[in-house]
Amino acid sequence: MDNAISATGLVKQFGRTRALDGLDLHVATGEVHGFLGPNGAGKSTTIRVLLGLLRADEGTATLLSGDPWRDATTLHRRLAYVPGDVNLWPTLSGGEVIDLLGRLRGGLDPVRRKDLLDRFDLDPRKKARTYSKGNRQKVALVAALASDCELLILDEPTSGLDPLMEQVFADCIQAERKSGRTVLLSSHILSEVEALCDRVSIIRAGRTVETGTLAELRHLTRTSVTAELAGPGDGVAAIPGVYDLVAEGNRLTCEVDTVKLDELLRHLTSVGVRSLTSQPPTLEELFLRHYEQDEPAVTA
Amino acid sequence: MTSTRRAPARGGGTRTADRAPAPAAPESGGGQHSFVGTGTLVRLALRRDRLMVPIWLGVLFLLTIMSSLSVKDLFGSAASRDQLAGSAGATPATVAMYGPSWDVGTLGGLSTWKMNTMGTVLLGLVSIFVVTRHTRGDEEPGRLELIRAGVAGRYSALTAGVLVALLTNVVSIPLVALGLMAGSVGAGPSFGYALALALVGFVFTGLAALTAQLTESSRAANGIAAAVLAVAFLLRALGDTTSQISWLDWLSPLGWLVRFRAFAPQPHWWLLVPPVVALLALLVAGYLLAGRRDLGAGLLPARLGRPAASRLLSGPFGLAWRLHRGTLLGWSIGFAVLGAALGSVSNGLDDFAASKGVRDMLQALGGQQALVDSYLSFTMALAALVVAVYLVQSLLRMRGEETAYRAEPVLATPVGRLRWAASHVTVAVLGAAWLLVLMGLFAGLGRGGDDVGHQIGRLLGAALAQLPAALVLAGITIALIGLLPRWSVAAWGLLGLFVAIGQFGDLLKLDQRVRDVSPFTHTPTVLGGTVSATPLIVLSLVAIALAAIGLLGLRRRDIGAA
Numbered sequence: 105m106d107n108a109i110s111a112t113g114l115v116k117q118f119g120r121t122r123a124l125d126g127l128d129l130h131v132a133t134g135e136v137h138g139f140l141g142p143n144g145a146g147k148s149t150t151i152r153v154l155l156g157l158l159r160a161d162e163g164t165a166t167l168l169s170g171d172p173w174r175d176a177t178t179l180h181r182r183l184a185y186v187p188g189d190v191n192l193w194p195t196l197s198g199g200e201v202i203d204l205l206g207r208l209r210g211g212l213d214p215v216r217r218k219d220l221l222d223r224f225d226l227d228p229r230k231k232a233r234t235y236s237k238g239n240r241q242k243v244a245l246v247a248a249l250a251s252d253c254e255l256l257i258l259d260e261p262t263s264g265l266d267p268l269m270e271q272v273f274a275d276c277i278q279a280e281r282k283s284g285r286t287v288l289l290s291s292h293i294l295s296e297v298e299a300l301c302d303r304v305s306i307i308r309a310g311r312t313v314e315t316g317t318l319a320e321l322r323h324l325t326r327t328s329v330t331a332e333l334a335g336p337g338d339g340v341a342a343i344p345g346v347y348d349l350v351a352e353g354n355r356l357t358c359e360v361d362t363v364k365l366d367e368l369l370r371h372l373t374s375v376g377v378r379s380l381t382s383q384p385p386t387l388e389e390l391f392l393r394h395y396e397q398d399e400p401a402v403t404a
Numbered sequence: 405m406t407s408t409r410r411a412p413a414r415g416g417g418t419r420t421a422d423r424a425p426a427p428a429a430p431e432s433g434g435g436q437h438s439f440v441g442t443g444t445l446v447r448l449a450l451r452r453d454r455l456m457v458p459i460w461l462g463v464l465f466l467l468t469i470m471s472s473l474s475v476k477d478l479f480g481s482a483a484s485r486d487q488l489a490g491s492a493g494a495t496p497a498t499v500a501m502y503g504p505s506w507d508v509g510t511l512g513g514l515s516t517w518k519m520n521t522m523g524t525v526l527l528g529l530v531s532i533f534v535v536t537r538h539t540r541g542d543e544e545p546g547r548l549e550l551i552r553a554g555v556a557g558r559y560s561a562l563t564a565g566v567l568v569a570l571l572t573n574v575v576s577i578p579l580v581a582l583g584l585m586a587g588s589v590g591a592g593p594s595f596g597y598a599l600a601l602a603l604v605g606f607v608f609t610g611l612a613a614l615t616a617q618l619t620e621s622s623r624a625a626n627g628i629a630a631a632v633l634a635v636a637f638l639l640r641a642l643g644d645t646t647s648q649i650s651w652l653d654w655l656s657p658l659g660w661l662v663r664f665r666a667f668a669p670q671p672h673w674w675l676l677v678p679p680v681v682a683l684l685a686l687l688v689a690g691y692l693l694a695g696r697r698d699l700g701a702g703l704l705p706a707r708l709g710r711p712a713a714s715r716l717l718s719g720p721f722g723l724a725w726r727l728h729r730g731t732l733l734g735w736s737i738g739f740a741v742l743g744a745a746l747g748s749v750s751n752g753l754d755d756f757a758a759s760k761g762v763r764d765m766l767q768a769l770g771g772q773q774a775l776v777d778s779y780l781s782f783t784m785a786l787a788a789l790v791v792a793v794y795l796v797q798s799l800l801r802m803r804g805e806e807t808a809y810r811a812e813p814v815l816a817t818p819v820g821r822l823r824w825a826a827s828h829v830t831v832a833v834l835g836a837a838w839l840l841v842l843m844g845l846f847a848g849l850g851r852g853g854d855d856v857g858h859q860i861g862r863l864l865g866a867a868l869a870q871l872p873a874a875l876v877l878a879g880i881t882i883a884l885i886g887l888l889p890r891w892s893v894a895a896w897g898l899l900g901l902f903v904a905i906g907q908f909g910d911l912l913k914l915d916q917r918v919r920d921v922s923p924f925t926h927t928p929t930v931l932g933g934t935v936s937a938t939p940l941i942v943l944s945l946v947a948i949a950l951a952a953i954g955l956l957g958l959r960r961r962d963i964g965a966a
């Protein structure tokens with residue numbers, strides 16, 4: 105079995121909002137998979153479908169080789185989940201919530217529980233009502249990380265955590281990866297994804313727009329080029345993959361898909377290059393591109 | 405004051421566990437700027453209540469107009485009213501439930517007789533809910549923080565909630581008065597009664613302004629205020645049925661209302677003063693507390709909990725028990741007190757048999773024992789309605805868990821939907837049975853006498869016979885949650901309809917087929933009658949079928965807020 109999660113063509117309609125619109129997601133066993141997309145893109149909805157809380161209108165999903173809707177209870181023995189909005193029972197203490205969720209999942213490791221409480225610097229005696237947002241998040245994280253399972257599904261697990269705690273979280277995920285667990289990590293934080301994830305999927309308006317390793321994605325980004333030429337750079341505009349071209353006399357600036365860089369340079373040198381600066385591609389740019397072009401979810 | 409303060413809902417997490425509360429902003433308690441923003445908050449509150457409040461007021465108006473029109477229609481002649489006053493009006497059960505029947509001989513007195521209880525419950529509850537919703541209800545989830553951080557003074561939310569609740573009561577005055585006048589009741593007494601009724605709502609507005617300061621949870625604030633409403637009812641019921649303790653009436657806003665006697669030749673106008681004094685006193689107390697405490701805090705500071713879960717809290721049932729137990733404890737106390745009070749009232753029934761006319765009627769009805777039994781049966785039927793309220797409330801909590809996204813982490817574990825739902829249903833149903841046992845037990849103890857054991861046995865049976873009808877309401881609630889989750893609060897509407905059918909059925913001379921719609925119509929009279937088990941079995945089967953349909957629906961539908 106090589107895929108822990110495999111979803112194809114998921115569609116989910118909420119009234120007139122099409123939250124998922126043919127979404128694909130494939131997470132290999134043992135990898136840490138980043139799941140990105142702007143607000144309202146459908147990340148949490150996808151996760152709820154994978155947990156069998158929502159039933160997809162169309163498409164197929166396989167989770168740990170089972171059907172997430174039909175086999176929900178048996179599959180849930182093998183996974184732990186941290187929701188995007190952690191809501192706890194106001195009258196229970198953090199320690200009680202951790203134990204309860206752990207026991208529901210079939211028990212948790214007391215040594216690990218204690219260790220995680222220390223590392224996350226969490227007081228388990230406080231009533232959930234009195235926790236701050238970050239501390240509520242920690243309760244859910246400790247409950248999930250202290251249980252022994254194959255798959256971790258984490259929906260924006262670091263929202264509300266301070267930078268120190270983000271680092272503790274990152275260390276924990278590295279450890280999980282080493283011990284062979286699969287992690288689906290939805291996030292808005294690029295540095296977190298770069299540091300932790302083997303592969304990422306980017307979704308927008310309920311559709312997957314990019315998926316691959318970080319190296320592959322870098323490849324998809326654009327390089328910005330500024331050149332002083334010997335003559336007018338005619339014909340540059342005709343090269344496919346060149347965008348935002350501005351030519352003033354012999355000077356030109358443009359953006360080019362990294363795969364087309366070669367072709368652009370060949371053309372420029374044929375004219376004659378006096379000076380050339382190029383800015384290396386960044387992932388940030390790629391993400392921003394997908395985030396910016398965001399349109400509201402399709403309404404039927 | 406040591407208290408835990410809610411950390412900001414948003415913004416960076418704190419490094420260590422929550423910090424100690426920052427000292428309250430140095431704004432002084434009394435300044436005018438403490439009320440800044442009240443106008444905006446009133447408009448916001450009116451907008452948020454634009455559906456809820458009109459529905460409550462609409463129900464009140466409908467009840468009034470139905471009552472007055474049917475009285476004019478069916479009891480138009482003074483003779484027919486006098487006859488009713490001599491029969492139904494003279495039984496301790498109806499006096500306990502609705503108040504003394506002094507003025508039942510008049511059109512207005514008869515039209516409003518049953519409104520005394522229904523009207524005060526409606527106006528009392530809506531006042532409590534409105535105040536709590538805009539004060540503690542906003543404070544608990546941290547919404548108020550957002551508002552107070554903007555330009556809104558310390559007392560603005562409390563003032564806005566109180567103003568909207570008072571306005572609701574003021575609007576009820578012309579509605580009730582016009583409803584009565586539709587039945588040819590004179591304008592003066594109609595407005596007088598409507599005013600006295602609204603003043604009861606004023607008292608509970610003041611009370612809610614106080615209870616909203618006491619606890620950190622709005623549920624508890626509502627609960628305490630509603631419990632006081634129940635006590636006010638009990639005090640009046642006891643005072644009106646037992647002459648030795650009739651002074652209890654004077655302690656209760658409901659007592660003030662029934663003794664005001666709008667339709668007597670000389671109404672006791674001075675009885676309009678105590679509610680206003682009570683309102684002012686309660687408001688002063690509420691504002692004093694509001695000025696002294698931190699945002700988010702209650703009077704009782706939150707205590708630390710256990711660092712680890714006990715063995716009891718290991719599964720869905722343990723969780724459901726934990727979530728329901730506080731509410732059940734409150735209800736248990738209420739039922740024990742109610743049972744004991746109503747049981748002991750039955751001992752004072754001799755007073756009723758004192759007059760010659762009543763004695764004759766009693767003979768016709770089958771003697772003193774029959775009178776007591778019919779009173780106790782009536783009481784038990786009342787308990788059935790209250791238990792149904794408990795069932796609907798605790799089952800809707802299941803839906804509340806879902807909409808608050810607290811069901812999600814549980815359902816993401818190996819706990820299936822059916823087991824999750826079963827945990828809540830089991831706790832609710834066993835809780836309801838337990839409450840009826842308490843009712844029967846304490847009614848038997850209160851009844852006392854030489855054969856307490858026998859009385860307890862009889863009354864336990866009579867109390868438990870009420871369970872199947874109440875369970876039908878549980879079935880309805882589960883069916884709604886499973887099939888029409890967005891409409892699950894409609895369970896309250898149906899319960900209200902059934903209560904209205906039961907309470908006003910005879911007054912409106914409703915068709916038997918209409919009365920049969922209510923499950924409570926079918927509960928047999930256990931005391932002093934020959935009991936057939938068939939209706940109880942049928943009711944139970946209906947309840948089970950409804951629950952099964954709901955659970956099937958729950959298995960097939962999406963889990964979530966919408």
Ligand SMILES: Nc1ncnc2c1ncn2[C@@H]1O[C@H](COP(=O)(O)OP(=O)(O)OP(=O)(O)O)[C@@H](O)[C@H]1O
Pocket residue numbers: 118119121122123141142143144145146147148149150188401964965966
């Ligand atoms: N229960 C629901 N009813 C109606 N619409 C919903 C429901 N749940 C989600 N949506 C809509 O579906 C879309 C996707 O929402 P989703 O929560 O999956 O986004 P997300 O990617 O998790 O966003 P974020 O980054 O803000 O958490 C949004 O437009 C949202 O409004």
Ligand SMILES: [Mg+2]
Pocket residue numbers: 147148149188259
């Ligand atoms: Mg989300």
